[in-house]
Amino acid sequence: MYHMLVTDIDGTLLDSEGKVPEETKKILAVLREKRGFIITIATGRMLARAESIAREIMINAPLICYNGALIIDIYTRHRILERPIPPGKLIELIELLKEWGYEVIVYENETIKVERFNERTRWYINQCEGIECNVVHDMIDYVKQKNLSSYKVFAVGDVSKVVKVPAELLFKLEQNFEVSLAEESHMEINLKGVSKGSAVKFLADAFRIDSTEVITIGDGYNDVSMLKYAGLGIAMGNATEHIKGHAKYITLTNCENGLLDIVNKFIVPQEKISLEDL
Structure with missing residues (x-):
């Protein structure tokens, strides 16, 4: 039952x-x-x-x-x-995602942070109607200054066509994080476990x-x-x-x-x- x-x-x-x-x-x-x-x-x-x-x-x-x-x-x-991603792990994650060309969305106190407004970040922001979004020009520096932890990170890939997340990147991420694909091209990333x-x-x-x-x-x-x-x-x-x-x-x-x-x-x-x- x-x-x-x-x-x-x-x-x-x-x-x-x-x-x-x-x-x-x-x-x-x-x-x-x-x-x-x-x-x-x-x-x-x-x-x-x-x-x-x-x-x-x-x-x-x-x-x-x-x-x-x-x-x-x-x-x-x-x-x-x-169970947020702690500052040290968050910095490692941002560095890796930027190295692979992803736009990084970080959550802080029910707001979202981006490094810039462009086609990809606007695509995500448009899905979060009514949610405050702030631009921080250097995400890694921002995390360091605020000793910021984040419940989740969203990695935005190509929004014009489906481009699958590279297997090599997934392998690297999954060593320390839980990764869920979103529409094949993007990722929702949480702390391992x-x-x-x-x-x-x-x-x-x-x-x-x-x-x-x-x-x-x-x-x-x-x-x-x-x-x-x-x-x-x-x-x-x-x-x-x-x-x-x-x-x-x-x-x-x-x-x-x-x-x-x-x-x-x-x-x-x-x-x-x-x-x-x-």
Whole structure:
């Protein structure tokens, strides 16, 4: 029997218009209120871009942000777990990424820092609507001066066409960091050992829930670790074949009520909820 459900946001919880469908909110309410489910979100987003969605679906467990680098109770503001990239490692990471020609996005106190405004950094900034962005002309010097640590770094590659991240660079990065590809050309980078999977395990252990009782749902590279951890790791129909290969079940797309499909197949198979019932 399942007792905990953890969902990604982009491409999973949100539809093609970037909204949480009303049906999805109603289904989650049924699970939470009538089935006693623990429900939360695991996202690569920063807190400032995830909290409103978490409140909208009324999560009843701490929120996982920055791919697991921050676990926070959004109702009490208590930061339960923080695992940022420390200053020394952050400098090493920035140096390596710049050496390979990537634009580096660093997170600081729910703002983002870039070294310049250009096509690549603007591409990323445009996805972070409403988030403060500051230019620091020398990122390494900035990190040194502020002794800055960062929950996550985003490395922006070519935005005009798909250029896969070189295998040699991935190998070097993975010695000290967790790396999730983003649209093949870009990378989300966290401290080694930090992932959605490790964060979901942390919460499940805190609630004394076994991994076999956990359902996780996602569509991206940064979801793979939690799909592999959960007793039931589910990939969205809009996920790539690589992501689907790590899932135990593939549901419908984020525009086809994939959550309802999951509930009917694995949670209430004898009852079969329909959209008309919600």
